[in-house]
Amino acid sequence: MQRDFVADIAGTTEVLPAVRRLADVFRREGRPVVHIVRLYLPDGSNAEQQIGPNEHILYKPRWSAFFRTRLLEHLAERAVSTVVVAGCNYPNCPRSTLVDATQHDLRTVAVRDAVSGWIADADREMTGMGIACLDTSEVVAAIRTGRRGLGRRHL
Numbered sequence: 786m787q788r789d790f791v792a793d794i795a796g797t798t799e800v801l802p803a804v805r806r807l808a809d810v811f812r813r814e815g816r817p818v819v820h821i822v823r824l825y826l827p828d829g830s831n832a833e834q835q836i837g838p839n840e841h842i843l844y845k846p847r848w849s850a851f852f853r854t855r856l857l858e859h860l861a862e863r864a865v866s867t868v869v870v871a872g873c874n875y876p877n878c879p880r881s882t883l884v885d886a887t888q889h890d891l892r893t894v895a896v897r898d899a900v901s902g903w904i905a906d907a908d909r910e911m912t913g914m915g916i917a918c919l920d921t922s923e924v925v926a927a928i929r930t931g932r933r934g935l936g937r938r939h940l
Contacts, residue, residue, distance in 0.1 A: 799901045800871065800872070800873075800898070800899045800900060800901045803871065803896065803898050803899035803921045804871045804872065804899050806899075806921055806925065807869070807871055807896060807899055807921055807924060807925070810924075810925050810928055810929070811928070812837050812839075812840075814928050814929070815839060816839070816928065817839050817840070817841075817863055817865060818836075818837070818839065818840040818841075819840070819841050819842075819843050819850075819856065819859065820836065820840065820841070820842045820843070821843050821845055821850040821856075821872070821878075821882070822842060822843070822844050822845070841859065843855070843856055843859070847881075848877050848878045848880075848881035848882070849878070849881035849882050849884075849885045850878075850881075850882040850885070851882065851885040851886065851889065852881075852885070857889055860891070865891075866891060866892055867891065867892040867893070867894065868882075868883075868886040868891045868892070868893050868894070869894045869896060869924060870882050870883050870886070870893070870894065870895055870896065870900070871896040871899035871900055871921075872899070872900060872901070873900075873901050873902075874901050874902045875900045875901065875902040875903045875904065875907055876902055877902075879895065879900045880907075883895050883911060883914075883916050884914065886916075887914050887915055887916055892917075893915070893916045893917070894916070894917045894918075894919055894924065895907070895911050895916055895917070895918045895919070896919060896920070896921055896924055897918050897919065897920060898920045898921050899921050
């Protein structure tokens with residue numbers, strides 16, 4: 786099984802359909818998924834996440850999924866080389882995770898229509914760091930065709 790993708794998937798109502806589509810495709814293709822959770826919502830709505838056999842939940846203390854977590858070790862143990870990030874509020878958690886992923890020499894993909902708070906300047910900023918900015922349909926197509934190396938600097 787190719788272990789080339791992992792997704793940071795958490796979402797708000799705004800991006801939830803795209804996040805769910807990504808998670809479903811990752812599951813069907815047998816790709817590893819890591820659900821990154823910073824805090825439980827007061828109503829508990831993010832506490833009940835459906836996870837499959839190739840999925841894990843990681844709790845993080847700050848914005849980046851790499852900050853004081855075992856995420857990097859988790860990815861290395863599974864020979865994961867590409868991180869696909871979708872989720873809640875671009876200026877904070879997704880942005881921090883994307884920057885940290887590329888600093889760890891991982892191929893890094895931001896799924897712009899599955900990240901809430903995405904702004905036009907984000908494409909310029911992220912691609913300037915070698916981070917690929919793609920839409921859900923592009924990521925899904927890449928996964929289904931087995932394309933590797935979605936991160937721009939690694940093509």
